[in-house]
Amino acid sequence: MEAKLTFKEYNENLKQGRLSGLKCSGCGEVSAQPRLICAKCGGSRLETLELKGSGAIQTFTVNYVAAEGRESEAPYIVLIVELDEGPWVMGNLAGIKPEQATMDIMGRKVQMESTAVFAGDKYSAGEIARPIFKLVS
């Protein structure tokens, strides 16, 4: 079985501002992560697609205690967004101060405005990108 989308391709696309995913030809389920088999129906006919990057905030946290090597980033907002196409993605929220983030932002519409890159550390396998969202309503 051949992977239609690898992590490397996903990551390179994201660095360039494009969020890639896979759509199951069998049931239509969309994944925002490379995978071999559809999580919903078990089908193996997956096709790549570009996700629009718009969705709604499902949950979030303001993180005050960062991991080794990322202390200077704190505090920062981590959030999970349900994309309009269905899948959940994790990223950060720009445009509001972390201390001002309350549960009022849950459910609000967001759009991916850019991407940021974790430069990697001695434990990771190089640079890894993530989406940065902004509130649109």
Added chain:
Amino acid sequence: MRKVVIAGAGMTRFTGKQPRTAIELFGDAATEAVNECDIKPKQVQALFLGNYLGDFEEGQAQPQSFAADYLGLAGIPANRYENACASASAAIRDAFIWVASGQYDIVLAGGTECATKMGTPLATRTFAMSSDSRYEYAAGVTFPGVFAMLAHLYSRRYNIPLETLKNQMYQVSINSHYYGARNSRAQFQKELTLEDARKSPTIASPLQLADCCPFTDGAAAVIIASEEAARKLTKKPVLIAGVGQASAGNLLSQKEFLPRIRSRELAAQQSYKMAGLGPKDIGVVELHDCFSIAALIALEGLGFFPYGTAGLAVEKGETKIGGKIALNLSGGLKAKGHPVGATGAAQAFEVVRQLRGECGERQVDGVKVGMTDTLGGDGGTLCNMILRRGW
């Protein structure tokens, strides 16, 4: 399948930073377990050892083989289990399966961890390795951050105002410390006041320090034996009546179930089915309260309370001795401590002692059935065990 029992159990005191190695700590726990049932080293046929982060804590991979040698068991097969926080439970479950199958009669299983040797920044980094390095860690998510996001999701999903939920969460930690203060092996043998909980610093909103388990050093071990072999070893064999284990993808992939943990519900159903029992039959439960919100989610996932109501039940005292279900009488991960790779074995240790009636002022009178619940990462692994008196 043969009937399988826990013939002996041992556990170190759980602590903060201390000078001994993970292998030495496991040696203490294993020796206590072995001495309880008076077996000789040569009778142990295999060692299954849970250990999450020895590579980072002490630069030590493959500790299971050196632990076997340290205990005088060199030559037996020794396996390490890395299932994040559920490592020891996965080790015990596999020991159960191997003994049930007839391949072995006596297996030593458990876990060990020296998490405090890393210090908080590296520990925060390595604990976050149980999130997805590709699709989650780049955003800076940490282990508290995962459960912080689940707390917000829980508040919204069940329509419980955050301040109400936070008060319920404080009560979970206060209860854990109440029992931890009465456990001579707990890391924090001290009660927690509401005032101290409220003023503790925020780690990842809405979780404060009082909602989070500590970094811990410690080890625990059990002797797993066939019912027949155990007749010669102990007068109080604890029957492993049911086990369950399930996996899940990363947090994002669990979208349809959160804040419920799907792997827990799968594993619990396996356990209940194998044991022929249900939540109403469980007298004590040691469940995975790595964060206060995690305890509420677990109480519901195991079937003790309807979804969205566990916090209220805790506030009403239904999780204390004499309530609907006696919860984490060891002090739980919060007060007893959470030496990651050892935690599942320590939960089993507590349930074994409860069933034998050896827990002093935190004893549930006459308890016959207990359960463990160990969650690895954010649900990537979930193990449950149902234990009952075998005498």
